Amino acid sequence: MQECDANPPGYPIVRRIRHLRTKRYLSAYIDDEVPTRARPGVVRHLSECPECVAMVESLRSARAALRRVVGQPVDPLAAGRIHRYAVSIDDAAGSSGGDGFAQS
Numbered sequence: 612m613q614e615c616d617a618n619p620p621g622y623p624i625v626r627r628i629r630h631l632r633t634k635r636y637l638s639a640y641i642d643d644e645v646p647t648r649a650r651p652g653v654v655r656h657l658s659e660c661p662e663c664v665a666m667v668e669s670l671r672s673a674r675a676a677l678r679r680v681v682g683q684p685v686d687p688l689a690a691g692r693i694h695r696y697a698v699s700i701d702d703a704a705g706s707s708g709g710d711g712f713a714q715s
């Protein structure tokens with residue numbers, strides 16, 4: 612079977628599969644830890660998927676917020692909200708019962 616890289620119109624299932632595949636790597640992407648073999652596909656998908664781009668921006672914002680509070684006393688209420696947000700991101704990234712991190 613030959614796989615077409617062009618993501619042709621009329622094949623939304625192909626886009627959907629790439630979307631789901633890419634979502635697994637978004638956390639690794641913002642940490643620049645996407646496996647070399649997967650990186651071109653992730654970058655290509657991000658050039659065509661506003662939903663994944665928005666998720667990357669959201670992850671970066673959350674990461675930046677966490678960096679700002681590191682070393683400062685943590686409000687338990689804020690910690691709970693951050694934890695719930697992280698769990699929701701992990702769920703949205705397509706974690707399938709694992710730890711939410713892409714396997715390399």
Ligand SMILES: [Zn+2]
Pocket residue numbers: 629630631633634656660662663664
């Ligand atoms: Zn996507």
